[in-house]
Amino acid sequence: MSSFYELVPDASNLIESQRSVGYTFETAVADIIDNSVSAAATRIDINFDSQKKYVSILDDGKGMSESELLKAMKYGSKSIFDIRDQEDLGRFGLGLKMASFSQCRKLTVVSIKESEFAGAIWDLDVIKEKNAWIVQVLDDEEIKSTINFSELALLNSGTIVIWEKFDKLEQSANFCSNFEEVLEKTENHLSLVFHRFLQEDQLRIFFNQRSIDFVDPFFVNNKATQPKSSDVIFETTRNARVDVKPYIVPYQKRLTQKERHILKKYEHNKLGPGLYIYRNRRLIAWGKWFRLVRTNELANLAKIQIDIPNTIDDLWEIDVKKSQLNIPTSLRTQLRNIIMKSIGESERVYRYRGTKRNKDDLQYVFDRVEKDNKVAYYLNMDNPLIKQLQDNLSDVDIAIFTTLLKQIEEHLPLDSIQYDLASNKEIKKNEDTDDEVYEEIMLLLKNQTTEKSKKVLLNSLKYSEVYSKKTALLVRIERELNG
Structure with a gap:
């Protein structure tokens, strides 16, 4: 007769193997902040010190009792089958642990709720030594000696997460430089993925006491941005609502200096056309079309905001990092129809500018553009000199600079040039040494x-x-x- 035998995973081997699940430093920090948002936090302080080698993430959320804290420290603390609160940004009950251990070897969590403090530590070196799922529960004196405890003690409720022992970053010869670089990337990432919370003043995030600003990929404050009519589609098997809001964003010449700086700064984040998918208003994937349409059908100006609830995570195949997903088959046709409509409107905006007829791969000083059977010549705004000037001028100076460029474009002496060419006169070219x-x-x-x-x-x-x-x-x- 068969029998059942419990196979308990080897603690050290399992945790060490999961450290390479694919988090970057910035996505790991974002995962911790998801917990803060789920705990109704309105302020998050991220403090760090490259000399003392720590990162602390403090929130003013509802806090945890000791039993709640220990449950949160447990792997798989929440089932994917549990009914989640509508605003919950969690997924598998793994984020706190896996995100933290992807970047560090020591995780400390201290919380205050109803005037009671609770604290615990996961230390991978202790787990490796004991080869057991051992968490250190802190006493009152140990809690008071934790990093930045004094800031937590000022709150009625809240939680502080502390990362130490950055073994991966410490492998580099220049820890301080790498540490500061990943923190800069983290600030940029948080400004984008939590931009709606920041934009609507529902959340404030501070980096070493400095407030960070939001980055709006749709440039909604730009008068040239065109919000299109919203659509709603339903996932019928779950009766789940998905909200879709297309935007036609301005082309570069109509962006402000700040908006151009954002595009340049976030070049590696790919803030281009495509779908921008939000789960409970938190951005999780963006800047691509997820194979819903062929690349050659796309225009340059369409961005589509998609809001999904946390009740259909499994259908979207959202991973533990909440950074990758697949669009459900049941929604692809409906989404494709909305996308094609938006792309058509984007193409009309873009084509209004005319069609470029420069045939080779060179970047010309002037673009030759055909429109309505007429030809015009426009200065190429991708010229490195023009781009650098735009990046360094104020909005007022850019307006003056743009007026000058427009005058040059509109007052080219074409008639005189045509006459001189027809007269076979040699046109002098001044070539630099x-x-x-x-x-x-x-x-x-x-x-x-x-x-x-x-x-x-x-x-x-x-x-x-x-x-x-x-x-x-x-x-x-x-x-x-x-x-």
């Missing part, structure tokens, strides 16, 4: 803040009408950059 071109390029590179951005810019100059023939000079500068 290599030394002059060298100085121009070095001036451009000087305004780049990182070595990577300098190399990216230098590579783009190879395809510039102005510099493409200066191959030897570009090679020389590339060698200088590479040391």
Whole structure:
């Protein structure tokens, strides 16, 4: 007769194997903040010190008793089959532990609720030594000696999460530099994924006492942004409502200086056209179309906000990091119809500008544009010189600069040029010397803040009408950059 035998997972091996589940530093911190938002926090303080090597995340949420805290510290503390509160941002009951251990080896959690403090520590080195699921429960004196306890003690309720022993970051020769870099990425990430909470003043997030700002991917405060009519679709098997709100965003010439800075700063975050999917108003995936439409059908200006509830996480196949998903088959057709309608409106906006007819891969100083059987010449706004000026000018100066460019475009002496060409007159070209071109390029590179951005810019100059023939000079500068 068969029997049942309980196989308890090896504690150290299981936790160590899950440390590479795919979190980045910024997505791990965002997962901790999900818990704070679920606990009705209105303020979150993220404090860090590269010398003392810690990160603490303090919230003013509802806090936890000792029994609640120990349950939260347990792996799989909440079933995916549990009915969750409508505002709950959690998923598997794993986020606190897996997110933390993906970045550090020591996790401390201290909480206050109804004037009672509770605290506990997971330390992977202790787990490895004992090979057991051992958590250290702190006494009152140990709680008072935890990092930044004094800030928690000022609250009526709240929780502080502390990360220490950053073994992965400490593998680098320059811990401080890497630590500061991942914290900068984290600030950028939180500004984006929690932007609706920040935008609506429902949440404030501070980095070492400095308030962070929100990043709105739709630029709703720009008068040129076109919000389109909202749609609602239903997942019929669960009777779950999905809200869809398309936006047609402005093209670059109509963005403010701040908005252009945002696009440049968040270039690696891919704030381009596509779906922006929110789970309980928290952004979890963005900037792509999830194979709902072919790439060649897409326009440059359509962004579609999709709000899904937490009751259909399994249908969307949302992972433990809450950063990857798949669109349910039952919704794909409805979503595709909405997308195609929005793309059509985006294309009409974009095509109104005319159709470029430059045939090769060079970046020209002027774009030749056909529209309504007429030809016009516009300055190429992707010119590195123009882009750098726009990035460094105030909005008032940009308005003046844009007026100047418009005057140049509208008052090209085309009739005179056409007459001179028809008369076979030679048009004089003023060509700069290599030394002059060298100085121009070095001036451009000087305004780049990182070595990577300098190399990216230098590579783009190879395809510039102005510099493409200066191959030897570009090679020389590339060698200088590479040391």
